[in-house]
Amino acid sequence: MRTLALDVTRLVGRALKGRIPTGIDRVGIAYVRHMRDRARALLRIGSMPAMATRESSDRLFAQLLEAPAESARGRWKLVEAALRLVPELAPARGALLLHTGHGGLERPDFLGRWQRSGGRAVTFVHDLIPLTHPEYARHGEREKHAARMHAVLTQSAAIIVNSDATRRELEGYATRVGHTAPRTVVAHLGTATLPAPSHERPIAGPYFVVVGTIEGRKNHLLLLQLWRRIVERGGKNLPKLVIIGQRGWECESVVDMLDRCEALRGVVIEKPGASDADLATYMHHAQALLFPSFVEGYGLPLVEALAAGVPVVASTLSVFRELAGDLPAYVDPLDGPGWLARIDALSSPLAARKSGSLQGFHAPTWANHFATVDALLESLS
Numbered sequence: 001m002r003t004l005a006l007d008v009t010r011l012v013g014r015a016l017k018g019r020i021p022t023g024i025d026r027v028g029i030a031y032v033r034h035m036r037d038r039a040r041a042l043l044r045i046g047s048m049p050a051m052a053t054r055e056s057s058d059r060l061f062a063q064l065l066e067a068p069a070e071s072a073r074g075r076w077k078l079v080e081a082a083l084r085l086v087p088e089l090a091p092a093r094g095a096l097l098l099h100t101g102h103g104g105l106e107r108p109d110f111l112g113r114w115q116r117s118g119g120r121a122v123t124f125v126h127d128l129i130p131l132t133h134p135e136y137a138r139h140g141e142r143e144k145h146a147a148r149m150h151a152v153l154t155q156s157a158a159i160i161v162n163s164d165a166t167r168r169e170l171e172g173y174a175t176r177v178g179h180t181a182p183r184t185v186v187a188h189l190g191t192a193t194l195p196a197p198s199h200e201r202p203i204a205g206p207y208f209v210v211v212g213t214i215e216g217r218k219n220h221l222l223l224l225q226l227w228r229r230i231v232e233r234g235g236k237n238l239p240k241l242v243i244i245g246q247r248g249w250e251c252e253s254v255v256d257m258l259d260r261c262e263a264l265r266g267v268v269i270e271k272p273g274a275s276d277a278d279l280a281t282y283m284h285h286a287q288a289l290l291f292p293s294f295v296e297g298y299g300l301p302l303v304e305a306l307a308a309g310v311p312v313v314a315s316t317l318s319v320f321r322e323l324a325g326d327l328p329a330y331v332d333p334l335d336g337p338g339w340l341a342r343i344d345a346l347s348s349p350l351a352a353r354k355s356g357s358l359q360g361f362h363a364p365t366w367a368n369h370f371a372t373v374d375a376l377l378e379s380l381s
Helices: 009-016 023-035 054-065 072-088 110-116 141-155 164-176 220-233 252-260 276-285 300-307 318-324 336-346 366-380
Strands: 004-007 039-045 048-051 096-099 120-125 158-161 184-186 207-211 240-244 268-271 289-291 312-315 329-331
Touching (some): 004 048, 009 023, 009 039, 009 054, 023 054, 023 366, 048 110, 096 366, 110 120, 120 141, 141 164, 164 318, 184 366, 220 336, 276 300, 289 300, 300 318, 312 336, 329 336
Parallel strands (some): 004 039, 096 120, 120 158, 158 184, 207 240, 207 289, 240 268, 289 312
Antiparallel strands (some): 039 048
């Protein structure tokens, strides 16, 4: 049985900076939780993969699972664990690497070093958005992601993807660049068990939620323009919009509206640092979750909302239909009047729960996800 090495470089780096976990981070934490008793921690030092001892790995995994980003004390405990680990790091020999984030794969020699040491690598591809929709990525991300996918396609023993939609994107890209994708398995992400929501409504009147980092592909600008129209129309008991997510990159138009549009003041509410308990409460009492993205690799908020019995209005994306079938109301992300009509129809305090049955939804589980992953790893050991 090969030693299993779990790359936690991204998780450590973001936790030390106090960053709130994103979707990729949440996946990484789920892997730490599942693999902690049989894996050893791996950190990347430049292109050099280095593995910790069993004891140091246990210590570091424990600190990562304590959500260190939530407190200065937690971050210091993680710093302490990481510093104690550094002198013990050593190159791995013949291990099976499990890499659950995209970071570091763009370095030309990272997986190459791993292969030359006799090891094999299993990589997780979350999406190909910087390649298929580079206009929504940071400057330079397209080239970086192309380097990552080259490494994934040419140096991985196997690939894990989060959806069949991502698998099709990856295989199509591989064909276009003259490669054949190695063995690829689809494992839908598990649905987080959110804390019990408070019975007390956070907002007295009707409101909708949108969840995710504020960035161009999430299409927040459409919702803000619609809410301005709702305010201008007037009327009683106007619905509010709650944005749960941090401000991201290249979203200047959205930020300008949030900061400078007087019509939206007090009607659109930002919650950038919402806890899981806050998220559960806001989602539970909302008329619906709105998910107007132009492109997604998965869609955790959609799955979490449906699992909580909350109606969803979502873009007409194939990955959303893969995850949720016909349960959401689907609207093209460019169809402003269509979105406004759905919002109007759901704005009545009684309308949302009468909008359709969610009884047929079965949320993906981490147990099923890891059954697929464990079988893959077993076949490679």
